[in-house]
Amino acid sequence: QTLRFDYSHACKFFEQTDLDQLAPEVLRSHIQLHQGTGAGSELRGWLDLPIKCEKSERERIVQAATRIQENSDVLLVIGIGGSYLGAKAALEMLGHHFTNLLPAGKRRVPEIYFVGNNISPVYLAHLLELLEGKEVSLNVISKSGTTMEPAIAFRLFRSWMEKKYGRPKARSRIYATTDRAKGALRQLAESEGYETFVIPEDVGGRFSILTPVGLLPIAVGGIDMDELMQGAADARERFLSPVLADNPCYQYAAVRNILYRRGKLIEVLVGYEPRFRFFAEWWKQLFAESEGKDNKGIFPVSAEYSTDLHSIGQYLQSGTRHLFETVLTVHKSDVDVTIGDDPANLDGLQYLSGKGMDFVRQKVLQGAMLAHVDGGVPNLVVEIPRLTAYHFGELVYFFEKACAISGYLLGVNPFDQPGVEAYKANMFALLGRPGFEKMKEELEARIRG
Ligand code: PA5
DSSP: OOOEEEOTTTGGGSOHHHHHHHHHHHHHHHHHHHHTOSTTGGGOGGGGHHHHSOHHHHHHHHHHHHHHHHHOSEEEEEOOGGGTHHHHHHHHHHSOTTGGGSOGGGOSSOEEEEESSOOOHHHHHHHHHHHTTOOEEEEEEESSSOOHHHHHHHHHHHHHHHHHHOHHHHHTTEEEEEOSSOSHHHHHHHHHTOEEEEOOTTSOGGGOTTSHHHHHHHHHTTOOHHHHHHHHHHHHHHTOOOOGGGOHHHHHHHHHHHHHHTTOOEEEEEESSGGGHHHHHHHHHHHHHHHOOTTOOOEEEEEETTGGGGTTHHHHHHSOSOEEEEEEEESSOSSOOBOOOOTTOTTSOGGGTTOBHHHHHHHHHHHHHHHHHHTTOOEEEEEESSOSHHHHHHHHHHHHHHHHHHHHHHTSOTTOOGGGHHHHHHHHHHHTOTTOHHHHHHHHHHHHO
């Protein structure tokens, strides 16, 4: 049993000939990706990560994770964008919903908190409060080693750890994941003697979940890393075919490209599990940063049903018809809760007595999907058999590869992100970074109006 992609609920929104005509472009994109003739080819290392992660590196990750589990109540993970979303997605999707709130006796793994992905003083202050009296380890993650938000957080928490433990002991609790040679974090890690993990040079941030960026926090969270990598490795094999008809991953890329060409400019990733929330955040970054350039690209958003059926559901059903949905679902839940018997039936729900919540979930999913299709919203379905580390790995690889092919079909470089630099220059100038004085004056004049 493997991941399944179904586009039958989108078929009435395009012609079979659209797909036939796109098949040669898909083949060309496949060749660009696999032979390295496409834009950004120097960042294709993620393609083979599932089969290339060395045994010794995996062992080192497991050893570090075990040490953290044994000596820490809390792991702080510092990173932003691709340097945190993958790990957070896996931990939320595969861990206990309320893991950080479980009493220590019932929790198998340390509490894990992510920091350096926002600039909120309140968040930092509350987190510092929470750490009081706890044993803490820290994993700082930055490929460039120079990103401002995590660097500020690291400055703060490094100093907190040094005050708590003294500098030598703090050093043994800090793990740095960064480039092999470049960047301020690499320099700092070497001068302090932190244990380090390497982000391969040919893997970009948003494609780095299957490197130590994702794997170390995932392993600390008690998730079976080998199983996850096996799922990704099997997906690598399965989605290798250049033939559109044989490759569900390429079909997803092709269908979304056809829908885009037909004016469907927004893709809503729909989940029925609250624990998919951060997988959707990971997916949004993957597609938005990979495709949103040169004035092109589908705008990726996410929704959590049934909560959002009671809010944006109205728009989905009858608003502007410029969107499609991709429903991410699990064939069968591992856990179920049965609806009780109540012969008084004052709530009128007796017809559901004895049914499981998983049955309700399936029916709401089918009902909403058919209603939205009737309302003019094409629906795609990505289904995994069960919510396991193996299928998480499969999902990651499916979306990463689909994203690369989709980017090439769109005619963009899926591996760069020049657009995120513009705000940074303004931010540095306004914060007073040396070298930005003239720009600061200009921006401040604009702000004064
Ligand atoms: O996909 C990307 O490359 C980015 O989103 C990065 O992951 C993000 O900007 C963080 O960069 P870094 O890991 O260099 O701190």
